[in-house]
Amino acid sequence: MAQTTGISWTNATWNPTVGCSKVSTGCRECYAEDLHETRLNGVHGYPVFKPWTTANAEHNVTLMPHKLRVPLTWRKPRMVFVNSMSDLFHEQISGVYIAKVFATMMVARRHTFQVLTKRPERMAAMLGDEFREIVFRRAWEMCEELDLTLTYVWPLPNVWLGVSIENRQWVGRADVLRQTPAAVRFISAEPLLGDLTDQTLCPPGSGAGCWDCGQRGMVRGPDALDLTGIDWLILGGESGSGHRPLDVQWMRDLRDAARATTIGDERPDCALFVKQLGGARPGTALEDLPEDLRIREFPR
C-alpha cells in the first residue's frame, strides 16, 4: 500500500526503517518522534524509547525488511520520500541494508525517490565503488527473481539526495552533499531557524554561545549557504506547539539566493519550493503564503 502524505513536495512516503536519534537543533521538535510513539508503539509492537537520544537509538531504529519491495507494487510513477520516519544514513543501519534500499530504488525506476539526511558524511563515505557493486548485484538478483530488466546507470537517475539545513551552523552539510554522487542534489531548509545568507560576524562566544549558529567561542560565524551545484531548495518554517519563530525575511533572502543561480536568461539552476510559514498549525496551501513566496518548482 502506498503511504499517502501531507508533505506537499512529494506524493508518497516509504519507510524501510523507522526510528532515529537527534543530531542537531533542527531535530528538537521532530514529528517522527511523536508519530513513532502514538502510531507505532502498541499498534505494531515496535519498541519506543523516548526521547530519541543516541543511547536509545539501538532500541528505536528498527529495520522493516518486509517493506523493502513495497515501491515495486506501485504501478503509477510517484515521487517518494524515503524514510519520513527515520534517517536512512543513521549509524544503526548497516551499509548492506542501505544497499538493499538502493537496489529497490534501482529496480523501481518508474518512481523518483527523495532521500533526505542529516548525516551527509556517512552518506558521502558510503556511496563509493564497493557500495555501487553491492547495489548492482542485489538489483540484478531481484530482477532475475522477478523477471525484470535492469539498466545500469550510476548515480541512479531516479534518486535525489538531500540534506537538511536549519541554521548557519550546518551549512557545511551542503559542501558534503556537493561531494556526493547524485543525479539531483537538494536542500531542505525546514525547520528554518536562522538566516542562512547573513555573513556578519558572530559575537565572541561567551557562556551560551552565538544566538544564531549555536557555537561557542567563535569570532566569525559559518559561511553563508552556497547553492552552487544544488538543484532544489525547499523552505519551511517550524510547525507544532513547540515551534520556534520564523523571520519571513530569511525565506526572502534564500529565494533571492536561489534566483541568483540563474545563468543568462535561463531558469535558475536551483529550483525553489516554499512549503509553509511557521506556526502551531501553519496553512500548507499555496494561498497561505505571502504572494511573493508562492513558488513551488521542481528540479529540471
Ligand code: SF4
Ligand atoms: S534526523 Fe530527522 S528523523 Fe532523525 S531525529 Fe532528526 S529530524 Fe527526526
